[in-house]
Amino acid sequence: MSQIRIGVIGANGRMGAAVCDAVLADPDLALVAAIDTSAPTAPSIVGVAKVGSELQVLAEAGCQVVVDFSIADATRRALPFLAMHGIHAVVGTTGLTDDDVTAARAAFAASTANCLIAANFAISAVLMMRFAAMASPFFETAEIIELHHAAKVDAPSGTALETARGMQPPPHGWAPDPTHSGDVAARGSLGPNGIPIHSVRMRGMTAHQEVVLGAAGQTLTIRQDSYDRTSFMPGVVLACKRVRSLSNLTLGIDSLL
Numbered sequence: 597m598s599q600i601r602i603g604v605i606g607a608n609g610r611m612g613a614a615v616c617d618a619v620l621a622d623p624d625l626a627l628v629a630a631i632d633t634s635a636p637t638a639p640s641i642v643g644v645a646k647v648g649s650e651l652q653v654l655a656e657a658g659c660q661v662v663v664d665f666s667i668a669d670a671t672r673r674a675l676p677f678l679a680m681h682g683i684h685a686v687v688g689t690t691g692l693t694d695d696d697v698t699a700a701r702a703a704f705a706a707s708t709a710n711c712l713i714a715a716n717f718a719i720s721a722v723l724m725m726r727f728a729a730m731a732s733p734f735f736e737t738a739e740i741i742e743l744h745h746a747a748k749v750d751a752p753s754g755t756a757l758e759t760a761r762g763m764q765p766p767p768h769g770w771a772p773d774p775t776h777s778g779d780v781a782a783r784g785s786l787g788p789n790g791i792p793i794h795s796v797r798m799r800g801m802t803a804h805q806e807v808v809l810g811a812a813g814q815t816l817t818i819r820q821d822s823y824d825r826t827s828f829m830p831g832v833v834l835a836c837k838r839v840r841s842l843s844n845l846t847l848g849i850d851s852l853l
Contacts, residue, residue, distance in 0.1 A: 602836055603629035603659035603683075605674055606666030607647075611688065611825055615663050618829035625836060629657035632666070651677045659683050661836050667749070668692055675700045679707035686835045687713040688828070691750035701845040710842045714849050715754035717831030721805070722850055724820035725759045728807040731816055732763035735809035736771040740787065743796040743804040751795035752787060755805055758848070760787040763807075 602619045606612035607630035619627040631648050647653070651674060654662055661684040664671050668691035676699075678685045685704075697713065704711045716722065732738055742756040770790055775783060784794040803822040808815060822828065831849050838852050 599624060599626035600836060600840075601626050601628045601658055601660045603627075603631070603654040603657060603662040605631055605651075605654075605662060605664040605670065606689075608632040609665060611665035611828070612663075614825040614829060615665060615832055618826075618833055619663075619836070622833055625833065629654050629659055629662075654678070654683060655681045661686060661839055663687075663832060663836065664689055668696070672696060672699075675711065676703045679703035679709060679711070682708045684709045684839045685711040686832065686839055687711065688717055688832070690715075690748070690754045692754070697845070697847070704844050710839050710844060710846070712835050712839050712842060712846045712849070714831070714835070714847070715758040716803075717828040717835065717849060718803075718820070718822050719831060719853070720820045720827070721755055721803075721822065722831075722848070722853065724805065724807065724818055725755070725762055726850070727818050728759055728809075729762035729764070731809055731818070733766050735811045735816065736766060737773075737810040738763060738765075738770065739784070739792045739794070739808050741794045741796065741806045741808070743798065743801050745801050745803070746797050746799045748797060751797065752785065752793040753795065753803075753805070755803070756793045756795070757787055759805070759807060760789055760791040760793060763789055763791055765789060 602625050604612055604615050607616055616627055616630055619625045631653050662678055663686045664674055665688045668689055671687060671689040675685060700711055740756050740759055742753045744753060784792040787793040805820050807818045834852050835849055
């Protein structure tokens, strides 16, 4: 079976560089293009046929799948281009809004290609989100603390928001929090389903999250840690291999596991 031709957007970033290394290491994948749309010069990637800063490089290289770990503005420009050229997209960019997802769904609905957008590609993070969703209806209170490296530009993280979206309150609703109001910053910001989310940005960290659930006399803490960007690569490689068999737009890698 021939190799899947892969392009990478955001190749100059740490995540993009890790994706390039993972693609180069997999015998079923071929890295044929690498670009960084925000870079004034082409990225320096060993083992790739075409490099540059323009999206057209991806089409010229004959990419079948493009992995995008760039910034939200670059992804907003890239997805309509990929859909128009029939190139499948695997997206891990943070900071995308619900409107961005809606626009991507519309673009790929009119395309022969598919798109997968995931808040997190680490298997442990996917399981953490699943466990939190299973547990939340049995507890009276819930909070999320997400901790990331100091260079992360968005807060709260996409993983925290996606976790909260999956956590349903108990039948009688969350217990009231008399200390919480819009001007009490120490209580975090209210995320989806009314769950407070606290964001920490600190040097020395990569990506970490705790979901803390409480009821009378007991708490449950579900914690996930990614100490290195290699933790995301098995999920990215799996998505590269499976995105062609999906339909239109898929959120998360749960269905691939």
